[in-house]
Amino acid sequence: MRALVHRSQIARRIIIAGGTLGMALGAGFLMQTILVDRPATSPVATASSSVVPVSRDGKEQAAGAGQTGQRAPTGQMVDGADLTAKNPDLDLSDVALTSALPAPPAEAPIPGGPDGPRVVRASMGAEATTPVADVPEEKPSGQFPCDLSLEARVTGAAMVDLSLGAPCMVNQRVTLHHHGMMITASTDESGQAELRVPALAENAVFIASFPAGDSAIARAEVTSLEFYDRVVVQWQEPGGLQVHALEYGAGYGEDGHVWNGAARDISAAVEGAGGFLARLGASEVPEARLAEVYTFPSGTAKREGRVVLSLEAEVTRGNCGRDVAAQALQVFRGAKAQAREIELAMPDCDAVGDFLVLKKALDDLKIARN
Numbered sequence: 001m002r003a004l005v006h007r008s009q010i011a012r013r014i015i016i017a018g019g020t021l022g023m024a025l026g027a028g029f030l031m032q033t034i035l036v037d038r039p040a041t042s043p044v045a046t047a048s049s050s051v052v053p054v055s056r057d058g059k060e061q062a063a064g065a066g067q068t069g070q071r072a073p074t075g076q077m078v079d080g081a082d083l084t085a086k087n088p089d090l091d092l093s094d095v096a097l098t099s100a101l102p103a104p105p106a107e108a109p110i111p112g113g114p115d116g117p118r119v120v121r122a123s124m125g126a127e128a129t130t131p132v133a134d135v136p137e138e139k140p141s142g143q144f145p146c147d148l149s150l151e152a153r154v155t156g157a158a159m160v161d162l163s164l165g166a167p168c169m170v171n172q173r174v175t176l177h178h179h180g181m182m183i184t185a186s187t188d189e190s191g192q193a194e195l196r197v198p199a200l201a202e203n204a205v206f207i208a209s210f211p212a213g214d215s216a217i218a219r220a221e222v223t224s225l226e227f228y229d230r231v232v233v234q235w236q237e238p239g240g241l242q243v244h245a246l247e248y249g250a251g252y253g254e255d256g257h258v259w260n261g262a263a264r265d266i267s268a269a270v271e272g273a274g275g276f277l278a279r280l281g282a283s284e285v286p287e288a289r290l291a292e293v294y295t296f297p298s299g300t301a302k303r304e305g306r307v308v309l310s311l312e313a314e315v316t317r318g319n320c321g322r323d324v325a326a327q328a329l330q331v332f333r334g335a336k337a338q339a340r341e342i343e344l345a346m347p348d349c350d351a352v353g354d355f356l357v358l359k360k361a362l363d364d365l366k367i368a369r370n
Helices: 223-227 266-270
Strands: 002-007 012-017 021-026 118-123 126-131 149-154 159-165 173-178 181-186 192-198 203-209 215-221 229-236 241-247 276-280 289-296 305-314 323-332 338-345 355-358 365-367
Touching: 149 203, 159 203, 159 215, 173 192, 181 192, 181 229, 192 276, 229 241, 241 289, 266 276, 266 289, 305 323, 338 355
Parallel strands: 149 215
Antiparallel strands: 002 012, 002 355, 021 338, 118 126, 149 159, 159 192, 173 181, 173 203, 181 289, 203 215, 229 289, 229 323, 241 305, 276 289, 305 355, 305 365, 323 338
């Protein structure tokens, strides 16, 4: 059942019903493929050099000097000799200027020697030669190795504190993978990140993966998971999804209504009094993967009863008129996670501010007295 509702603080009014909901239920761990984008190898830039004309006395020639066909004044030294001195009968006035008909420069000879072609560098009148074979080949500079670390420490209510260290991954997006759950985090200016994550398996494995392909892994034994039931709903923004739990017949806005606006903390679960909700993921990162996880202490509950679960989606400018894909994972008393695919056809943008309610997207919890 799906209904579009308008929410006040407590009262809720149904506006329109209908639409489609597609869900596929599967047992066992949800296997997900970690896809990383590897940047293409950057091409190596090549440098080019230019040759500056140099006169025999080592000084650079002025622009345009020494070109073929230019008139040489009387007494000019050409190739170290005075033309008028060697050829007194030569009438230089009969030489016609041909600068208006420029000729391509003659191909410069390639310096050589017994060792083969040589590279010539002209600088301040000095000629330095280096065999081509001795010129080192330019190679692309590789990335510096990055020492990644991920540490896991089990805390109360089957939660795990993760410490990620990536000193060369400063202010970087990172995806945390854990038994089918995927959330987006980010490192700080020191390349560090601290996360508290609900465990979904007793033999818990956590993988922190960066877009370039670097990753770190951590494991933890979470034996207390058998005392808890867990419900995970995950999506990629913009989705605007919310998990709502009504414990022991509570109504909206009452003490037993647990959601992101009244999430509680782990102390309620540790004491067996009720459940709590954790919202995971760095929502400030574009297209972040987010999740909400509701935990109830079914193994230590002080009273029997029922927890009614529902999934809501707020209609926003980012998701109106679009299909929103989500995924639900439910873990009962430490058993293998059950997975369910959810697809929402969001209403048009004239419904912005309303909420889409799915009452059968999640399985309710039946609590027995312990």
